[in-house]
Amino acid sequence: MSKFLFLDDIRVPDFIYSPGIAEKFSIVRSYQEFVEFIQGNGLPDFISFDNDLGEDENGVIP
Numbered sequence: 001m002s003k004f005l006f007l008d009d010i011r012v013p014d015f016i017y018s019p020g021i022a023e024k025f026s027i028v029r030s031y032q033e034f035v036e037f038i039q040g041n042g043l044p045d046f047i048s049f050d051n052d053l054g055e056d057e058n059g060v061i062p
Contacts, residue, residue, distance in 0.1 A: 002024070002044075002045040002046065003026070003041065003042075003044035003045050003046075004021075004024045004025040004026065004044055004045065004046045004047075004048070005025065005026050005028065005034075005037060005044040005046070005047045005048070006025040006026065006027045006028070006047075006048045007028050007029075007034050007047065007048065007049050007050055007053065008027070008029070008048070008049075008050040008053070009029050009030065009050060009053055010050075011050070012027065013025040013027070013048070016048065017048075025048065026041075026044075030053075031053070
């Protein structure tokens, strides 16, 4: 079975993908969770990356 990983601090896969695809994703909310997922599960077949992970309301990464 294919592994899908969704890295986003706010959104969920349903915002972007159709329901049949969205339900296949494991969700991680931070870089640290991402690293832990990879260490525990290996590399997924597909990763959906957040385009602004960690930015504040002004677009600045803390």
